[in-house]
Amino acid sequence: MSNVPENAPHHCPGTQSEDAGKVSACAGCPNQNICASGLPSGPDPAIEIIRNRLSNVKHKILILSGKGGVGKSTVTSLLGHGLAAKNPDINIGILDADICGPSQPRVLGVRGEQVHNSGSGWSPVYVKDNLSLMSIGFLLGSPDDAVIWRGPKKNGMIKQFLSEVDWGDLDYLLIDTPPGTSDEHLSLVQYLCGAGVSGAVVVTTPQEVALLDVRKEIHFCRKVALPVIGVIENMSLFVCPNCHSRSEIFPATTGGAVQMCTEMDVRMLGALPLDPLLARCCDAGDDFTAQLPHSPAVQQLRLIVDSIIAVCEESST
Amino acid sequence: MLEQVKQVILVLSGKGGVGKSTVSTQLALTLKEKGFKVGLLDIDLCGPSVPYILNLEGKSIHQGPEGWIPVYLDPEQRLGVMSIGFLLNSRNDAVVWRGPKKSSMIKQFLEDVCWQDLDFLVIDTPPGTSDEHITVMENLRPVKNCAAILVTTPQEVAIEDVRKEITFCRKTGIPIMGIIENMSGYECPSCSHCTNIFSSGGGHSLAELAKLPFLGTLPIDPRVGQLAGRGLPAVKEIPDSSTSKVFGNIVDSLGGLLSNGL
Ligand SMILES: Nc1ncnc2c1ncn2[C@@H]1O[C@H](COP(=O)(O)OP(=O)(O)OP(=O)(O)O)[C@@H](O)[C@H]1O
Ligand SMILES: Nc1ncnc2c1ncn2[C@@H]1O[C@H](COP(=O)(O)OP(=O)(O)OP(=O)(O)O)[C@@H](O)[C@H]1O
Ligand code: SF4
Ligand code: SF4
Ligand SMILES: [Mg+2]
Ligand SMILES: [Mg+2]
Ligand SMILES: [Zn+2]
Numbered sequence: 001m002s003n004v005p006e007n008a009p010h011h012c013p014g015t016q017s018e019d020a021g022k023v024s025a026c027a028g029c030p031n032q033n034i035c036a037s038g039l040p041s042g043p044d045p046a047i048e049i050i051r052n053r054l055s056n057v058k059h060k061i062l063i064l065s066g067k068g069g070v071g072k073s074t075v076t077s078l079l080g081h082g083l084a085a086k087n088p089d090i091n092i093g094i095l096d097a098d099i100c101g102p103s104q105p106r107v108l109g110v111r112g113e114q115v116h117n118s119g120s121g122w123s124p125v126y127v128k129d130n131l132s133l134m135s136i137g138f139l140l141g142s143p144d145d146a147v148i149w150r151g152p153k154k155n156g157m158i159k160q161f162l163s164e165v166d167w168g169d170l171d172y173l174l175i176d177t178p179p180g181t182s183d184e185h186l187s188l189v190q191y192l193c194g195a196g197v198s199g200a201v202v203v204t205t206p207q208e209v210a211l212l213d214v215r216k217e218i219h220f221c222r223k224v225a226l227p228v229i230g231v232i233e234n235m236s237l238f239v240c241p242n243c244h245s246r247s248e249i250f251p252a253t254t255g256g257a258v259q260m261c262t263e264m265d266v267r268m269l270g271a272l273p274l275d276p277l278l279a280r281c282c283d284a285g286d287d288f289t290a291q292l293p294h295s296p297a298v299q300q301l302r303l304i305v306d307s308i309i310a311v312c313e314e315s316s317t
Numbered sequence: 318m319l320e321q322v323k324q325v326i327l328v329l330s331g332k333g334g335v336g337k338s339t340v341s342t343q344l345a346l347t348l349k350e351k352g353f354k355v356g357l358l359d360i361d362l363c364g365p366s367v368p369y370i371l372n373l374e375g376k377s378i379h380q381g382p383e384g385w386i387p388v389y390l391d392p393e394q395r396l397g398v399m400s401i402g403f404l405l406n407s408r409n410d411a412v413v414w415r416g417p418k419k420s421s422m423i424k425q426f427l428e429d430v431c432w433q434d435l436d437f438l439v440i441d442t443p444p445g446t447s448d449e450h451i452t453v454m455e456n457l458r459p460v461k462n463c464a465a466i467l468v469t470t471p472q473e474v475a476i477e478d479v480r481k482e483i484t485f486c487r488k489t490g491i492p493i494m495g496i497i498e499n500m501s502g503y504e505c506p507s508c509s510h511c512t513n514i515f516s517s518g519g520g521h522s523l524a525e526l527a528k529l530p531f532l533g534t535l536p537i538d539p540r541v542g543q544l545a546g547r548g549l550p551a552v553k554e555i556p557d558s559s560t561s562k563v564f565g566n567i568v569d570s571l572g573g574l575l576s577n578g579l
Contacts, residue, residue, distance in 0.1 A: 011421050012417055013415075013418050016415070017415065017417075017418060019418075025421070066364050067364060068332070068335075068443075068444030069470075070334055073474070100447065100478075101332060101333075101445060101446070101477075101481070103474050103477070106473065106474060106477060107474065143477060143480055144481065145484065146446060146481040146485045147446065148451060148488065150416050150447075150448050151417070151447075152416070178333075179334075179444040179445060180447075181363045181413050182415075182445075182447055183415050183448070205334075209366050209369060209546075212364075212366065212369055213363070213364035215408075215409045216364065216409060219409055219411045220411040224413075238514070240510060240512065241510070242505060242508050242512075243505060243510065245507040245508070247506055249514075250542060251539060251543060253546070274514060276514045276515075279472055279515050279516065280516070282472070283472050283474060
């Protein structure tokens with residue numbers, strides 16, 4: 001089900017929109033009376049199906065940022081590896097909800113794998129025993145294939161991912177999202193409202209161009225009543241590998257994430273430095289946390305993982 | 318209203334945060350410095366960066382008899398800007414719209430802004446391949462002089478998305494003017510050692526592979542990042558930087574296009 005019925009005119013704002021039935025495009029639309037009445041069309045049955053499907057998933061976390069390229073996908077994979085390594089008895093799943101630019105198959109080193117559809121649903125691809133992944137990247141034929149879909153079709157895909165993947169028992173499901181506040185985000189929040197989301201981890205970089213979008217994202221979370229677990233500042237500092245002097249490549253001219261967190265009353269989870277080896281690991285699909293366990297980035301990451309666990313455990317008791 | 322525009326340039330990527338808004342604004346500023354009349358349209362509805370980068374936050378759009386009047390950067394009105402940022406009440410307001418509503422906003426931006434005569438209209442796009450992109454491409458298809466500049470950073474994660482964007486352009490029939498590689502290498506301010514934080518050369522190889530013109534390499538230069546918020550052209554503020562040279566060259570060849578009657 002999409003929010004634009006088949007029989008609606010081209011510019012239909014969508015049945016869930018505040019303007020449904022009221023804008024000029026609606027003139028002559030066969031559904032106008034129903035839409036204009038504002039009567040809810042009834043809850044989407046998918047919400048209940050998703051609640052059932054995800055009933056064995058303890059904590060569901062969205063990784064968000066209004067800004068592009070700040071490291072959402074990198075942070076998602078680091079958190080996945082970090083959680084999985086912390087305790088071999090807990091199970092982690094990653095859902096790559098970036099339909100147009102899926103990065104997880106590469107970053108987790110499972111490009112080219114196949115997903116199989118069995119009687120109980122799609123089985124995800126296992127990165128290690130307790131870390132699994134589902135991504136549209138597994139469904140594309142070639143790396144040049146582009147998914148050129150408008151919102152409703154993307155929403156359909158997200159609904160399928162949420163309702164048809166057979167994750168088994170999971171302690172954490174981490175959902176990597178595309179940049180912005182778009183159809184994908186709205187659908188995730190809407191479809192997960194029955195299953196319940198623990199909250200959002202918001203990723204930013206230190207400069208104002210990024211913070212500007214991230215403040216909007218936090219407002220978005222508040223609008224849709226999605227709790228914010230906290231903010232991670234990525235690419236904070238750069239340490240020259242030659243002379244070890246520090247430089248700010250993306251200068252925090254407005255106080256960086258720390259000040260934004262204070263202003264907006266959200267938790268600051270920690271800061272990850274820029275590390276060229278991390279970028280290289282992402283490209284190669286290597287597990288940075290295992291390769292460079294003593295790097296400053298991994299040490300910071302461990303603290304961040306601990307805080308996220310603490311917040312999730314607390315909110316579920 | 319695009320009949321009065323000599324050349325439309327779409328700045329695209331597929332990957333987020335590679336510097337589309339930085340390239341769009343610097344390109345527009347360089348064109349203006351070289352004496353052209355320029356429009357800059359920001360179709361990033363969820364994360365409009367252009368008003369901030371050009372130091373135009375808080376300005377508003379007025380409705381004139383013939384449509385929306387853009388915000389001008391300079392009193393001579395050589396650079397006009399349109400962005401949803403000018404229509405929001407507060408800089409923290411989030412635009413949470415689904416596709417159809419975004420599409421109709423973008424159609425309005427393309428049809429109802431009174432740009433007057435322009436040499437160039439630069440369009441900054443949001444990250445990804447969403448309704449915004451599909452709508453802008455569909456609406457620009459009938460526009461004759463329209464081409465895309467693709468921005469990428471050198472690492473594989475970005476190249477992967479930009480390859481998809483090339484497919485997207487080819488499918489929709491928008492010609493690609495070329496590829497810019499941004500954030501290629503960083504020179505340490507203390508020891509001048511160059512680190513390829515996000516690797517290097519990926520944009521150049523992609524251009525060769527896809528048989529597209531390569532427009533230049535921009536290093537990571539914090540001075541460029543710091544021009545954001547001040548609305549200043551790199552070609553004037555840091556004329557000796559390689560960034561200025563790349564923009565200077567691109568603008569020279571764009572100028573050549575115009576004088577050759579396109
Ligand atoms: N701390 C870091 N140090 C070095 N490189 C990093 C760091 N964080 C991320 N990167 C690199 O930056 C690039 C962008 O990161 P990533 O793809 O995770 O961002 P994203 O927010 O998911 O982007 P998009 O908005 O396009 O989905 C990648 O090449 C990644 O390897
Ligand atoms: N060559 C460069 N040197 C230093 N900083 C840069 C460079 N290019 C871009 N930046 C900085 O990187 C950040 C991201 O750039 P920008 O906002 O232009 O990317 P974008 O592609 O428009 O992002 P989005 O996908 O979110 O729209 C900005 O803070 C910008 O100032
Ligand atoms: S009545 Fe409104 S919401 Fe319903 S289909 Fe028509 S336009 Fe869409
Ligand atoms: S009433 Fe309006 S919004 Fe609703 S379907 Fe018709 S055109 Fe679309
Ligand atoms: Mg990503
Ligand atoms: Mg931008
Ligand atoms: Zn150095």
